[in-house]
Amino acid sequence: MVNPSRTAVVGDHEAREFPMSIANFEIIKRIAMEWTGISLSDHKRNMIYGRLSRRLRALGLSDFNQYCNLLEASPAAEKTEFINSITTNLTAFFREIHHFEYLxxxxxxxxxRANAASRKIRIWSAGCSTGEEPYSIAMVFKSFSALKGWDVKILATDLDSNVVAKGAGAVYPIDRAEGVPDKYRQFFKRDKTSNNVQIKDSVRELIRFRQLNLxxxxxxxxxxxxxxxxxxxxxxxLPTQKKLFNRYADMLVDNGHLFIGHSENLYKVTDRFNSMGRTIYQKAY
Structure with a gap:
């Protein structure tokens, strides 16, 4: 339950639809860490307020005291919606194009050459969001005619069940495909009944979408x-990052490759990868 002694309203929230106290945000931060591993800093407070306010409206609640009490008293009832609300899903087809060029x-x-005997390749898109990343990976593989007959499979996972469902649906507004390199446009088809594009089945068949908490x-x-x-x-x-990257190393074959984001690095996080430059790493041991 929320401690009434710590219910001072934060910042300019007095004028907002739903009061959010310091105590409310501390509870939300703690639950976010427990359920997802996401560490919410204080500067994310306004973003979290905006996202969770939609849940208060949907539930007919009047303030964040009630919402925090719900999270603590009946976590199973709201857990999925809470996780889906706080996760960020900014993505695009062929985002950070140098990764796909290196691929x-x-x-x-x-x-x-290495897998010529088994003719099998396995890829994992961890944090796939709405699917643009795994579909971009699949398009690169599909562009290799020499891979015809190979067993190539891509696992696409995300914490947010809503974006996993969106990715599996494989339908996107046409403007989402505007930045796709010309050689990969062949893998989209225009939906004549709407202003959308759909990923072709030849690409979709490489990917399995699943909800997963890392x-x-x-x-x-x-x-x-x-x-x-x-x-x-x-x-x-940092402790969660260290644990996660060591688990990734355990899941990779010898000399397997790890691609991370442009604002991320493995310095002082793990020594199990060698840098290949531009946030591309190869497993060392």
């Missing part, structure tokens, strides 16, 4: 040749 120029040719047990059994985890760990504290 096509270096990683795939090397894998074709801090919980991972159900995957086999190893991966490539892991994309971009702009995800910036929301975690």
């Amino acid at each position: 096509a120029r270096t990683v795939i040719p090397n894998l074709m 801090l919980h047990e991972w159900p995957m059994r086999g190893s991966f040749d490539i892991i994309f985890c971009r702009n995800v760990v910036i929301y975690f504290d």
Whole structure:
């Protein structure tokens, strides 16, 4: 329950629709860490207020005291909606294009030689958001005619169940595809009944979308040749980052590749990867 002695209203929230106290935000921060591993800093308070206010309206609550009490008293009832509300899902097709150029120029040719006997390649898009990243990866693989007949599979996971469903649907507003390089536009088809595009089945068939909390047990059994985890760990504290990257190393094959976000690095986080430059890493051990 919220402590009434710590209910001073934060900042300019007096004029807002729903009062949010310091105590309210501390509870939200603690629950976010417990449930997702996301570390919310104080400067995220306004963003969190905006996102969770929608939940208060939907639930017919009058203030954040009631919402925090709900989170603590009946967590199962609101857990999924809370997680979906606080997660950030900024993404785009072929975002950080140099990663996909390196994938096509270096990683795939090397894998074709290394895996020639098994003809199998496994990729994980961890934090896939609404699907643009795994579809971009799949398009790069589909552009290699020499991979015809290979067993290529991409696992796409995210904490937010709503964006996982969106990705699986494979339909996007047409302007989302405007920045796609010309050679990959062949993998989109225009929906004649709307202003949308759809990913072609030849690309969709490579990908499995699943909801997954990275801090919980991972159900995957086999190893991966490539892991994309971009702009995800910036929301975690350092101990969580260290644990996560060591788990990624455990899941990668020898010399497997890890791609992370442009604002992230592994310095003083883990020594299990060698930098290949521009936030591309190769497993060292």
